Structures are given as structure tokens and as C-alpha cells.
Amino acid sequence: MVSVFVSHMAQNMFTIMYVCSDNTQYSYLEDCKEIMASAVIEITETTAAESETPPVETTAEISLEQKNALKKAKDYLSFSAFSYTGLIHQLEFEGFSTENATYAADNCGADWSQQAAKKAKDYLSFSAFSYTGLIDQLEFEGFSTEEANSAVDSCGADWNEQAAKKAQDYLDYSSFSRQGLIDQLVFEGFTSEQAEYGATAVGY
Template sequence: MKTTKRVIVLAVLLAAVVSGCGEVTVESETTSTGSASEEKSAVAEKSEEASKASDSEVKAEEPTAEESAAEQPAAEEPADTATLGEKNALASAQNYLRFAPFSAQGLREQLEFEGYSSEEVQYAVEHIDADWNEQALKSAQNYLRFAPFSAQGLREQLEFEGYTSEEAQYAIDHCDADWNEQAAKSAQNYLSLMPFSKQELIDQLIFEGYTREQAEYGVSAAGY
């Protein structure tokens, strides 16, 4: 009977020991798992911090647009390959346009008259940076200061000077001329030179390019 009690006691003790070891093992495993998780979290935080630091360094190293533009070498200016004759032709052309208006054709003829070669003249005309419409307008205004013109007569005169039809038309459209008054001045000029009948004077003004209405206005303004 005593033996049986001892066996029972030993069994109980053994079960308690086994149960205690299990608890210890679980606690150990739990502790180990928690420690591993903490280590992983710490490693992840360090990795994230390192990544942010790396990004900051990369951004700091990247040059700004202004710095990039400043670092780029300045574009080289094209070499001046003009000959001495071409440079002198250009200088002559610039001098002419300072004192009088010219068409491109008129300027070309003037430079050739001075003895420049066709290549030198062409270089000057291409590089003078002139507004030929404005040159035509200046020429038209100069003509109207010294003599009366009809619109048609002024157009023909400008084209004779070498202006294109488009340049001449630009001048006609922008010279602010009163063509009726131009017809009146022309009629007075004719009558100061010789006698005209009214019809003869009207016909003469029409021949000069005035419209019939402008011619009749001019003759009436002249005293007829």
C-alpha cells in the first residue's frame, strides 16, 4: 500500500515537473519571439532612417536648374567669315541709309556703281537689316514734300526706284496723303505754266493718275 502511495506521489511530482517545464519552455519561446520582433523592428527603423538620409544626400547632390545652366559653357559665336570688301560694302550701305531712303534694288545699283563686286553688294544688302517697307514710305513722303502726286503716279515712281509692288503699296497706304489736295496742287502747277481749258486740265490730271473725282475736285479748287 505504501508502495502504491509512493508511486502515486512520484507520478504527481513527475507531472508537476513536466508541467513546469512546459510553462518555462512557452515563456522562453514567447520571450524569444518578442525579442526577435523587437530586433526586426529596430532593424527596419534603422533601414528607413538610412534610406531617408540617402535620399537627402542625393537631393543635396542634385544641381538646381540655375546651377546646371551656369555650368554649361557659353555657346560660341559664329566666326566672322566676311571679307574686307564685304564689310566695306555693308558700311557704305549703312551710310547711304543714314541720309536717304533706298530700295534694296536701288541700294544694290548704287553699291555696284561704286565698284563693289556682286558678291560684296549681295552681302551688304542681306546683312543691312533694313525694313524696305519703311524705306518705301520714307521715299513716298520725300516725294510728296517737293511735288504733288496721284496715288498711281507715286506708285509708279516708287517702282521705278526699285521698290516691289508690295512695298510701293505699303507706302501708298501709310503716307496719309489727301489725293484730292494733291490733285488741286497739280492743277495749280499746270496753270502756273500754261493756260488750260477746264476739260483739258481734267484730262491732264486723269492722265497723271488721278481719278475723275479727284481731277474734278482739283480743277474746281484751282478756280474753274
């Protein structure tokens, strides 16, 4: 009986040794060609994949600065609405580095679409906006166009009433002709129909 041992040395390269029953060793196939005809072959192969050591996962602890930035971010979000970039800028204003402020914004758990919706309602609670004017204001705050559009679409505002409120705001501190007031409202982003409604609502 012949045992054949194959050790994998490199890609497509093998070292082959034939050991006969009398312990005679052969290193070439030609040396024991006849014996190999009835040989029982045992193959032991060690591959590179089997010898690989799996990577060790490590969990990095956050720094004290990151911990404080995250706490400050959550404090802000507890009483006001922010966009992703707006929150980063606010934290930078507080003295946190851009890296730590970004870490806090990434990990604070905020839903930025919900933040946009909240900010839209905040604005409407103290001022009047046209549909496009409110979108522009939210984008100025750092919200994406998609977030701003979604927020304004779902804010529930009556744009005719917003035009009337804005018209009254203008008349409270300045004088306008009817057409001048309509033109100003259109400039603010109201449609012609909304602007005319607003002017009529304040007595023109």
C-alpha cells in the same frame, strides 16, 4: 557559358563568333547549337552612325570689300530711303561688285517696307502724286508692288489736295483749258472726281 560577339560590318551583314567557357571558338551556329540554348549573349555592335564625326562649324570672316560695302550702305540709309535693288544699284555705281553690293543689302538691317514708306513721304514733300502715280514711282525705284501699296496706303496723303497741287504745278509753266487740265490730271492717275476738284481748286 557562351559569349557571342557581333560586329556590324555593313548594312544587314554581321560577323558572329561564339566563345565557349573552354575558349573554344565557333563561327557557325550549327557548331554550338546545343550550347546556345542556355547561353548568355553579349552583343557589341558598332554602327556607322556611332562612328560618324560631327561636322566642324566654321565662321568665315567678311572681306575688306564687303565691310566697306556694308558701311557705305548704312551711310546711304542714314540720310535717304532705298529699295533693296535700288541700294544694290547705288553701291554698284560706287564701284562695288554685284556680289559685295548684294552682301551689303542683305546685311544692312533695313526694313524695306519702312524704306518704301519713307520714300513715299520724301516724294510727297516736294511733288504732287496721284495714288497710282506714287505706287508706280515707288515700283520704278525698285520696291515691290506689295511694299509700294503698303507705303502709299499709309502715307496719309489727301488725294484731292494732291490733285489741286498738281493742277497748280501744270498752270505754273503752261496753259490749259479746264477740260484739258482735268484730262491731264486723269492721265496722271487721279480719278475724275479728284481731277475736277483739282481744276476747281485752282480757279476753273
